[in-house]
Amino acid sequence: MNKPGKDIEKRERIVNRIARELRDGFYVNLGIGMPTLVANCVPVGMEVILQSENGMLGIGPYPIEGQEDADLINAGKETVTEMPGTSYFSSADSFAMIRGGHVDLSVLGAMEVDEAGNLANWMIPGKMVKGMGGAMDLVAGARRVVVAMEHTTREGAPKILKKCTLPLTGVKVVDTIVTEMAYIRVTERGLVLEEVAPGLTAEDVQRATGARLIVSESLKVMES
Amino acid sequence: MNKVVASAEEAIRDVGDGSVIMLGGFGLCGIPENLIRALVKKGSKNLTTISNNAGVDGFGVGLLLAAWQIRRHIGTYVGENKLLESMVLAGKVELDLVPQGTFSERIRAAGAGIPAFFTPTGVGTVVAEDKETREFDGRPYVMERWLKADFAFVRAWKGDRMGNLVYRKTARNFNPIMATAAKVTIAEVEHLVEAGELDGDLVHTPSVYVKRIFQGELYEGRIEKRTVRKSTT
Numbered sequence: 381m382n383k384p385g386k387d388i389e390k391r392e393r394i395v396n397r398i399a400r401e402l403r404d405g406f407y408v409n410l411g412i413g414m415p416t417l418v419a420n421c422v423p424v425g426m427e428v429i430l431q432s433e434n435g436m437l438g439i440g441p442y443p444i445e446g447q448e449d450a451d452l453i454n455a456g457k458e459t460v461t462e463m464p465g466t467s468y469f470s471s472a473d474s475f476a477m478i479r480g481g482h483v484d485l486s487v488l489g490a491m492e493v494d495e496a497g498n499l500a501n502w503m504i505p506g507k508m509v510k511g512m513g514g515a516m517d518l519v520a521g522a523r524r525v526v527v528a529m530e531h532t533t534r535e536g537a538p539k540i541l542k543k544c545t546l547p548l549t550g551v552k553v554v555d556t557i558v559t560e561m562a563y564i565r566v567t568e569r570g571l572v573l574e575e576v577a578p579g580l581t582a583e584d585v586q587r588a589t590g591a592r593l594i595v596s597e598s599l600k601v602m603e604s
Numbered sequence: 605m606n607k608v609v610a611s612a613e614e615a616i617r618d619v620g621d622g623s624v625i626m627l628g629g630f631g632l633c634g635i636p637e638n639l640i641r642a643l644v645k646k647g648s649k650n651l652t653t654i655s656n657n658a659g660v661d662g663f664g665v666g667l668l669l670a671a672w673q674i675r676r677h678i679g680t681y682v683g684e685n686k687l688l689e690s691m692v693l694a695g696k697v698e699l700d701l702v703p704q705g706t707f708s709e710r711i712r713a714a715g716a717g718i719p720a721f722f723t724p725t726g727v728g729t730v731v732a733e734d735k736e737t738r739e740f741d742g743r744p745y746v747m748e749r750w751l752k753a754d755f756a757f758v759r760a761w762k763g764d765r766m767g768n769l770v771y772r773k774t775a776r777n778f779n780p781i782m783a784t785a786a787k788v789t790i791a792e793v794e795h796l797v798e799a800g801e802l803d804g805d806l807v808h809t810p811s812v813y814v815k816r817i818f819q820g821e822l823y824e825g826r827i828e829k830r831t832v833r834k835s836t837t
């Protein structure tokens with residue numbers, strides 16, 4: 381059974397690892413939920429500009445209590461602040477910069493990812509559909525797509541599969557998968573296991589994965 | 605030229621049953637609160653609403669849902685509205701979900717006189733089913749059509765008597781594109797000013813798109829998710 385403390389620990393490992401993918405000057409879109417936490421881990425001295433698909437470049441931290449502005453929210457509808465150099469634009473302009481390949485990195489969650497880099501994260505048949513929001517555009521348009529998710533479902537079933545079973549968000553769109561267990565790169569040859577979490581072996585990760593993993597010759601321990 | 609009307613009620617005088625209406629806003633940010641209230645009061649039925657979200661239970665587009673005025677809703681995300689969920693499941697409201705970038709580009713295209721365009725978004729997924737796809741430079745794209753409306757309800761921060769509009773921060777969102785895509789665009793503004801008071805270099809929506817404008821009132825400025833940090837001092 382998962383314990384809340386254990387969940388926080390998992391999330392921290394995933395978020396910290398993804399933060400190490402950031403580069404100075406990157407324009408980055410962070411999805412709702414766990415991906416948003418990457419904003420707290422930007423390395424000191426590095427300038428990363430956060431894009432919000434509701435029409436903003438330059439998201440800052442949450443406002444100090446009492447300074448919330450109803451006209452200033454992120455895509456998760458949370459109150460935020462602006463950084464120096466912020467700009468605002470329409471939703472059409474926002475998705476033009478996303479589809480146009482101007483956003484360096486998109487980080488988002490997933491229900492399933494498969495070995496072809498297909499992603500499913502918006503719909504479970506039989507359940508009420510909430511909508512895909514901007515996810516389909518982000519994965520189709522961002523230069524690089526990184527999935528942040530727990531390695532298995534709450535029941536322990538693999539989320540990384542040979543072939544997605546849920547309706548897709550995008551076809552061949554995922555570049556990298558980061559979980560609490562591993563860092564995996566999607567390649568033409570298949571899924572390459574590049575890093576494993578401290579204390580785990582490649583075999584441990586393979587057992588929790590529904591697709592065959594190609595173990596990198598330079599397999600490393602995940603830093604966080 | 606004076607496009608100013610006295611009230612939201614007057615502004616929507618010719619909205620009839622079965623109208624197709626675009627409503628600006630992302631979540632509850634930048635929504636035309638006055639026009640929604642007036643439309644609830646007017647009671648027009650069988651509406652098609654085009655809006656990114658469906659408001660929340662009891663506010664925004666949610667008010668129109670609760671009054672059973674909507675027959676069909678076109679949007680991108682409706683997760684915050686339980687009432688809509690039950691109405692869709694009961695077959696009372698038809699729900700059409702569109703990827704947000706496709707949604708905004710369809711609206712932009714309508715306003716710009718472009719009937720269709722090709723986008724990479726959604727290729728190989730359910731949203732591309734039964735649509736034409738074509739390869740350009742080795743990559744597949746799906747054809748999407750423009751999205752138009754009878755009326756666009758938009759909300760701006762400032763507007764002048766001619767209909768020039770300026771939005772504030774992320775309250776801009778879908779408002780400027782929707783203003784271009786309807787037969788009749790109605791703008792409610794937080795501050796109505798005289799022509800010449802807005803800097804022409806900083807106008808977001810040029811007056812040509814706006815048919816009616818009025819001074820809004822009683823803005824609640826409701827916040828959907830209040831997130832704060834502790835003062836660092």
